[in-house]
Structure formats: C-alpha cells, structure tokens
Amino acid sequence: MDTSLVINNLIHPPVLFFFLGMIASFCKSDLKIPEPLPKLFSLYLLLAIGFHGGVELRKTGLTHEVVFALSAAMFMAILVPFYAFFILRIKLDVYNAAAIAATYGSISAVTYITAVTFLQTLGLEPGGYMVAALALMESPAIVIGIILARIFAPKKENGEDGFSWSAVFQEAFLNGSVLLLTGSLLIGLASGEEGWDTLKPFTKDIFKGMLSFFLLDMGLLAAKRIGDLKSAGFFLPPFAILMPVLNGCIGVILAKLIGLRAEDALMLSVLCASASYIAVPAAMRLSLPEANPSLFVPMALAITFPFNIIVGIPLYYYLIKRANALFPALLG
Amino acid sequence: MDTSLVINNLIHPPVLFFFLGMIASFCKSDLKIPEPLPKLFSLYLLLAIGFHGGVELRKTGLTHEVVFALSAAMFMAILVPFYAFFILRIKLDVYNAAAIAATYGSISAVTYITAVTFLQTLGLEPGGYMVAALALMESPAIVIGIILARIFAPKKENGEDGFSWSAVFQEAFLNGSVLLLTGSLLIGLASGEEGWDTLKPFTKDIFKGMLSFFLLDMGLLAAKRIGDLKSAGFFLPPFAILMPVLNGCIGVILAKLIGLRAEDALMLSVLCASASYIAVPAAMRLSLPEANPSLFVPMALAITFPFNIIVGIPLYYYLIKRANALFPALLG
Amino acid sequence: MDTSLVINNLIHPPVLFFFLGMIASFCKSDLKIPEPLPKLFSLYLLLAIGFHGGVELRKTGLTHEVVFALSAAMFMAILVPFYAFFILRIKLDVYNAAAIAATYGSISAVTYITAVTFLQTLGLEPGGYMVAALALMESPAIVIGIILARIFAPKKENGEDGFSWSAVFQEAFLNGSVLLLTGSLLIGLASGEEGWDTLKPFTKDIFKGMLSFFLLDMGLLAAKRIGDLKSAGFFLPPFAILMPVLNGCIGVILAKLIGLRAEDALMLSVLCASASYIAVPAAMRLSLPEANPSLFVPMALAITFPFNIIVGIPLYYYLIKRANALFPALLG
Amino acid sequence: MKPVSKVEIIIDALEVEHVTKFLNEIGVSGYSIINDVVGKGHRGVRSGDALTDLFKNSYIMVVCEEKEMHMIVEAIRPIVKKFGGLCIVSDVIMRIHRKSE
Amino acid sequence: MKPVSKVEIIIDALEVEHVTKFLNEIGVSGYSIINDVVGKGHRGVRSGDALTDLFKNSYIMVVCEEKEMHMIVEAIRPIVKKFGGLCIVSDVIMRIHRKSE
Amino acid sequence: MKPVSKVEIIIDALEVEHVTKFLNEIGVSGYSIINDVVGKGHRGVRSGDALTDLFKNSYIMVVCEEKEMHMIVEAIRPIVKKFGGLCIVSDVIMRIHRKSE
C-alpha cells in the first residue's frame, strides 16, 4: 500500500486536529469543547453537506450512474446488519448483537466528509450525489436491527411489551440528524445553483474550519470513550476494526461491478465501512433498551471512526486503484 | 397578485429552512438546536445588520429621503400601538390589550432581514439606512403600551404598586437586542468603509447561512408555540394575520405619500407589519406582569412571523408596485 | 505621544465592540452572551492564531531573528514574575503576591491579537512567528509563581500538604488554552501553505468578526468585574496599570537591544505588558488555593486588559518609534 | 403551611417524557425538572455524551399529597427498575403555593 | 452538627433578582441558585423559550435558622403568589459550614 | 422502602473531582451532580466566569446508609472548610432503587 497516501491523509489539518484532541485527552489536559458547541458543529456539517449534495444532485440529475450508486448503497445498508448480526451472535446476546449490527449498517457523516477531504487533497472531487447515498443509508439499518431483535429475542411472558413500530419508524426516519441531512439535501435540490451562490461562503468556505473544530472534539470524545471498552472483552475491539474492513471491501467490489468512478467507489466503500455514533445509538437506546450503549457507542466512536479516518480511507482507495489496475476491462 | 413573487420568495434557502423547521416539529422529530445556540444566531444577526446599516447610513448621510423615512417609521411605531390597543379592548382586558398592542407596534429584525433577502433575489437592494428605522421602531411601542395600561387600568387600592418609569425606560431602550442593534449601527457609522472591509466576511458573506440556521430554529419554535394558542379563542388568531396586513397597508400608503423608492417602501411596510417576539415580550413580562405571555408570544412568533415571511412580504411588495402603477404622478 | 495613533486604534471595529460591551454593562442593560458562547470565541481565536503562526513560522524558518525574539520572550516570561513578586510583597501576603506575579508574567492572547489588528490598520504585519513567543510565554510564569510561593511561604506544620509538582506542570503546560494554541501552531507548521489555503476562510477571513464578538463579551465581563476591586485597597489598581507599562517598556528596550523590527518589537512589548485572565487564574486556583481569585482576575481582566488595548498598544508603539528615532544606529 | 411529600426522581434523561406522561395521568398539580444531571450508579459513570442525549440523567421533583406520592412511586417503579436511577421521598412543609394554602 | 431549615423556592427565572434582593436584606448567610429549571404548574408547561428568558424557572435554596426561614417566607410570599411557583421548607442537619459549626 | 440519609454538598466546581474521588474510595453506591450552581456565601457572590471555571459551584447529592454518611462528612470536611460551601444531611425514604430495595 502506498504509504504516501496515508501520510498525505494524515498531515491534512482536519485530521491533525483529530489527533490533537486525542493527545489532549491522553495527557489529561483540561481542554474541552463545552456542550452544546459540539452540537453546533455537527448540525452545521449536516446542513452543509446535505445542501451541497442537493445542489450537485440537481446538476447531475438522476443518471444511470446515480441510480446504480444509490441502489448499491441501499443494498449494503440492508445487507450489512444481517451478516454483522450473525457474526456478533457468536459471542453476544440478541439485543447487543442487533444494536451493534445496526450501528455498522448505518453510516458516519464525518467519516464521509473526511474521505471527501482526502480526495480533494489528491485533486479529485466525488460526485455530490453520493450525499444522497449517505442520506439513504442512515436509517434502514435501524429498522433491520430492530426486526432482527424481535425475531430472535426470547418472547416476553406477557404479550404487551410497549413496543410500537410507529415509534421505531419515527426514530429511524425522523431523528434529528436524518431529517436535517435529508431536508438540507431537498433544499439544495430545490434552490439549485442560485441558492448555492447565496450560501456558499457559509456552507463551503468555512467548512474545513468547522470540520477541524469538530474533529478536535471527536478526538477528545473518542479518547474519553476508549476506557469504556476495557470491560468489553477480546471479541469486540477486533470486530470494530475487521468489520469496517470487510464492509469496505464489499463496497469496493460492488463499486467495481457497477462501474463507479474511483472517487465515487471510495465514497461507497467509506459509507459501507463507517459506523454510526449519533443517530443509531440514540435510536437503539429508545427502541432496544436491553442493549448496552457502553458497548456500541465506544466501538463506533473510539475504534472504528479513528481507524477509518487514519487507515481505512487510504486503504480502501488503494484497493480501488489496485482493482482498477487488475481488471481494467470492467471499466468503461 | 403575482404568484411568481410568492414562489420566488418561497424557494429561497433561508425560507426553505424555516419550513424544514416547521415540518420537523410537526413530524415530532427530535431535531433541536439546543440553547444557547439560537441566541448565538440572533446576536450575530443583530450585530451584522446593525453594523451594515451604520456603514450604509454613513455613505448616504442624512438626506431628505432618510429623514422622511425615519420620521414615518417613528410615527408608525407610536401610532400602531394606539389603534391596536382599542381594537384589542373589544375582547381583552387592559393588560393583555396593552401588551399585544406593544408587540405589534414594535418590530422583528428577522422579518426585516427576510424582506431584504426577498429584494435581493429580485436584484434590488434597499437603502441600508432603513436599519436605522428598524432600530428606532423597536422601543417606542413598549413605552406606549405601558402608558396605555396605566391610563386605562383600574387603579390599585394602595397607591404603592412598585411601578417605576425608570425601569420601563431601562427595559425599552437598554434591553439587549435594542442595545446591540443600535450599538452596532453606531460602530458601523464610526468605522465606515474601512471598518466594513475588515468585517465584511463575517457580517456579510456568511450572513445568509447564519440566517438559514436561525430560520430553521424559528421554524421549530414557531411550530412548538402554535399549540399555546388553542386556548386563545377565536379573536386573536385572525387578529395576528389582519393586524400586520392593516399595518403593512398603512406603511405602503405612507411610503407612497413621502415618495420612498419601492425597495424602501417595502422595508417600511414590513417594519410596520412585523411584531416583536424578543424585546417586547421580555419587557412586558417585567413591566406588565398581569399580561399573559402565552398569548402575545405565540401570536407574534407562530402566526404573524410565518405569515409575514410567507405571504406578507410578497403581498406588500405587490401592493407597492400596484400603487406606483396607479399613481405614478406622486413619484419624483 | 501621537494622538492619531490612539484614535486610529480606538475607532477600529473590534475595539469599538469592546466599548459597547462596557457601556452595556454600565447602563445595566441585560445584554449578555450566554455561556458557553464566550468559550466558542476564545477557542476559535486560539485555534486561528496558533494555526496562522505555525504556517508563518514554517515560511520564515528558524532564522537568527526568530531565535533572538523567542529567547527574549522566554527571558521576560521568567523575569517578570520575579520582580513583580517582590514589588507585590510590599503590601500582600506570599500567596496573593505569587498568584498576581504569575498573572503578569503570563500573557493574554486577545491583547496580542488586538495589537496585530492595530498594526494592520497602519498597513503593517508582524512576523507570524511571534505567535510562537505567545505560546512560549504562557506557561513559565505559572511555574515560577508556584516556586516563589513554596520558597517564601511559611512551612506547614505537617509536612504532607497534598502538593505535587507533576500537577503543577500538568496545569502549566497542558491546560486547555496552552495546549490548543501550541497544538494549532504545530498543525500549522506541519501543514504549511497548503493547509493554510484549506482553512483560510475560517481562520483568517471571519477572524476580525469573531474577535469583535469576543471583545463585546470581554467588555461586558470587564465591566462586571470592576466592582470586585472595591475591596482591593489602593495598592492594586495602580499596580495593574503601572506594571504593564513597566513590563512593556522593558520589552521595548529588549527589542531594541536585539534589533527587532518595529512590528515585532511591538508584539514583544505587548506580550510582556499583558496579563493572563484565563490560563493563570485557573491554574492558581488549583495550585495556590490560598490566593484570592477575586483579586487577580479583576486586575487582569478589568484594568490591565482595557488599559492595554486602549492606551498601552499605541503607547508602546510610540515608544518604539521614539527609540528607533533616537538610536537609529542600533538598527541594522 | 401544609405537610406534603417531596418526591425526588433521578432517571435517564431519555425517560423524562415517559415519567411526565405518568405524572400528568395521575394528575399531580405540578412538577419541576433539572436537566443535565451527571453522576454515578450501578451502570457506571454517566457524564453525558456531547453528540447524543445518552449517558445523562435528569432530576424530577414533585411536591404532592401523600396519597399521590404512593401513586407516583408505583407508576414509575417499572421505569426506574429498567433504566436505573432512584426515587426518594421526604416530608416537607409547603409554605407558599400559588393557588392553594 | 446543627439543626437548620432548608428553604426551597421555585420561581419564574425573571424574579430571581427580586428574591435575592430580599434575601440580602434579611441578611441570610448565603443561598444557592440553579437556573434552567423547567416544569409544569398552574400556568401550564414552562419549558423555556430559546430567545428570551420567558417560560423558565429557577430553583433557589437557602439554608438558614428557623427564625430567618419565617422572614424569608413572608418576604417572598407576594412574589410567589403573583408569579407562581412554590416554596417548601424542611428540617436538615448542617454538617459542615465554612465558618460556623 | 428504606430509611436512608441524603447528603447534599455545595462546593467549588473545581473541587468536584476531589470529592468524587473520596466518594469512590468510601464505596458509596452512587452520587449525582448538578453543575452550574451559582450563589452567595462568605466569599461573596459566585456567579461564574465565562472564560474559566472559577467562581462557580456544583451541587452533589449522595443517598446512602447513615454509616456511610458519617464517613462522607468526615472525608470532605477539610475540603469544604478550605474551599467553602456547605454540607447538609437529612433523612429520606428510598422508595425505588435499581438493584436494592
């Protein structure tokens, strides 16, 4: 693997701020970004990428390629929680297996953004419509996770367990981050180029700065959560690294099969490989209260997220390049 | 009325984010912008428009037109609470009538900004000195409202009621939003073009983005407050729509009489039509504690504000255009 | 002294917003910037100046001049708390003298920024590497202050007093503001021009706006804290003005001796003259709990800070100009 | 001046709505909530999560008649048992209340 | 170890200054305030307003001698009566206090 | 339904970690903390400082056995004496607790 790719990824300011956050936390510095400032950054990032994606999607239109990419994304969002669930059942009870499966079936918007940034340093720009894939992949895993839990969980004595599908769909499709991302995408779609000119200084120019600030905080949070995994045993930490690699590789193959450009192939792989630490944990806490959030939150936040932004992104890109070199015929 | 004006107004990103907020709230999504972030946006907007207005006012100087516009604004700020009070007395007690009258006599800075944005999409730019009208119109209605309450309220048994005029003037002229707006205006006035160049990326470039964020929150808040009006009876909701239309029309006529340009005429009408949901409610709560904030806050925030930014602004502009077409002679 | 320098400094928007904050507080306006928004601004400013400084330092490299300037800065950071301590001991107990000495030995990043802004209005730009001096000067005074306290304080009866040097170094070198500033500087150093292009709209373009907002809040805070000094007697308020002047003058002389350019000489003097109201008070509270924070916080925040940004900066600049006029030989 | 019961509940922030629904059904005259309570209990340290509302507690206080107190305790018992936290009760004197006394 | 009274007041956030003025006049040794208390009472749900300080409560706690307690209750009665909220009192043991004991 | 002690501590926000360390050593089953408590005491008004964590209090509540209560009070006495604040104790009934009862 080309180490210059890794290094190139690492010395990019946003990623460096992530390290700064981790270091600060390991040194027990009192640096902290008090609540609700992290929420300001995360809301901003969702709004900005949703809006940008919508504007791009309007430019591209629903081409052949877009439809293929979105279908592949949707397919993976449904597939991943299934096999993740059965792998996890080897060691875990139904509830935790379902919650972690949902976590890995869904996505992390910040991992997505970091991959875009990685491409930009190489002078490339992924199709903005991949943001639609991002939006599409956030919710299904939540629903699949809960379906799996209900199928395999031991039946409760008394039938009445206060469960309601409408609450699940509410949580899956109307939670804050999904709604803001999708809504901003639709607003971008509706307002097009003209709207873009209006908001560009806000949604594009200061974007990398806001991302750096947010990654600084993510570094602080990730380092803080690592300790929670001490009691998690020997199974979950490796899972939190191998699962994204597996998902990312399947993403690479799928992208190859449907003939995506290398840029878009990377975005698809990264979406498959990333795990949710915002929308899914919150939904699971309400819909699967039997699952332990001290397992799935630190896995996604403290292992998979850093792994992806440090090693994963250049790795998946390297694999895509290799695949394209080995099987050029499939292209074009 | 030209529907393209309405549509043009509606597909503008900031207004679309307002709808997104309302929709999120109606779907019971958990999207929320945690405190004190809304305050960050509202402070930012006041600082930015005040500063911009000051810089513009310095460019224009105190021309004939400016003096006329400001006098008309002042006149309306004093007149509106009077007739509003007597209309409201039909159904309400003195305290609530006075508080609501003050609410409609004062202004909403965000409605003003949305109107500026509306004009910009038409390629027009209002005189920046209208920001001075905005600043001038914020406080008088508070004082008038309290005067009306003291004149018409039944006298208290014991003379001593803890009332103090100095506290009223304090609330009216030194409350946070008035002071920040006026102060920023004066700073803009003092620092002129040079200062503008320094702050432009902050106060102008990212302005629309901050406005979008704030309107997203306003949508959430407005939708949340609508429920409060269930117990308000049949009188107040129509009042909250008809009053701004009436005030807006008087604004249109007045602007015509003093010969304002169409752009400035719109700003004057919008100022007349808008109602305060920040400065006045806070002042009334302290100076007229007998009035019920669950009436005047939702009226201004959940009815008049959305009405103005959706229907009102294009409506007043349409009326101004019609008036100019019918009575061209009055112009220049 | 050239009054145009003072006026030029005063009508600059950021400084005007500082006055607005002070006025608002004196008028008892309810204008306030709710927590944790001030922290957002202060974190932003540290990140932005650190990053900018790092990028500049990479451009310059470790030249002769840079090494000289940094050594002078380090020298002053160690010297100032010593003589400040002995002056303060005239009237104060060991603990308070040590804490105040540390306060004046350390620096204020916002004073530094305001001086940069002052130079920019004169069309000058200080060497970005002076940010490294800023970072270097933040911590040593904390350690010196505590050493002084331990040398001169009456020995505790029982040897065990829970004191730990590692905690002191932790506080001095790893506190949030030091770490963010130094970390951002290193990130700027690592990512260079390319990184700068990425973050410029965030760290440079909106910088003055964020500074204005922050100074607005500093005005509010400073005015609020002035009252705390009523009980401080007649010694400390003059100290809080004369100490920075003395330190600033020593800075001017030192800069002259090592032949710094006028711009960099100003930065060095301002660093010497400024007093810390963030890092040092927090560290003192933990490491010297016997000292009274109601003394050193208001001195630094409510007297020295306003004095420096209003009078000090132009004064030190004037002295530098005079010195250069009188002893031109030393230059070049 | 009336002796009443003060019920104090510490519970997962995400369950607050659940509890207030019960309080409304029982018909208590009012309740107060303090959000952003951190702490430690059987489930370890709960010091909040900056991105979600997980790992955070809320404090709910209800001042009510003794009879109501028993109803509240029974109503929320399953929630507290499931999601952790605690519920304590003490006797206080209601000195001023808006419409009662 | 001294038996004292604990006065707890829940009141409109905008009236806090009013109450602390009285507490200072009475000369209590101290008080503590928790802002951002939401709740429900006779005036309906009070869950704050993001733009103003309306619709929000504060919680004030005063630990004091029984005699002071009576003075506090009388002093704030009109405010609580007018702006809602409540005031409860209970007996507690002061275990540690900075300068007393 | 078990009579227990409720220990309430108001202390300088910077000392919270110090206190929780002691609580963990004593082995209490849990504690709750409310940050951002302002107030007034012997050291004057403490209404926070927007830039540092100075001039701010925290409220710590521990529900525990009487025996533990005495240990807590003794452990934190020097901290409270040095950094101000207070510690009060009262008797309450534990109505629901996750694993006990």
Ligand SMILES: Nc1ncnc2c1ncn2[C@@H]1O[C@H](COP(=O)(O)O)[C@@H](O)[C@H]1O
């Ligand atoms: N003994 C206790 N005293 C005070 N608060 C407690 C106690 N035990 C638990 N808590 C609070 O209840 C929350 C949930 O407790 P648990 O479900 O036991 O983890 C904790 O995070 C604390 O805030």
Ligand SMILES: Nc1ncnc2c1ncn2[C@@H]1O[C@H](COP(=O)(O)O)[C@@H](O)[C@H]1O
């Ligand atoms: N019974 C109660 N128990 C606890 N808090 C109450 C109670 N009644 C009222 N409150 C609090 O006092 C505030 C004002 O009450 P009210 O004036 O009755 O609307 C409410 O928003 C609650 O926070």
Ligand SMILES: Nc1ncnc2c1ncn2[C@@H]1O[C@H](COP(=O)(O)O)[C@@H](O)[C@H]1O
């Ligand atoms: N009598 C009291 N009642 C309630 N809170 C108090 C009392 N005395 C002190 N406090 C709280 O304890 C903090 C520190 O007190 P002190 O150390 O006396 O300044 C104060 O800021 C208050 O929040």
Ligand code: NA
């Ligand atoms: Na995934």
Ligand code: NA
């Ligand atoms: Na109006």
Ligand code: NA
């Ligand atoms: Na200094």
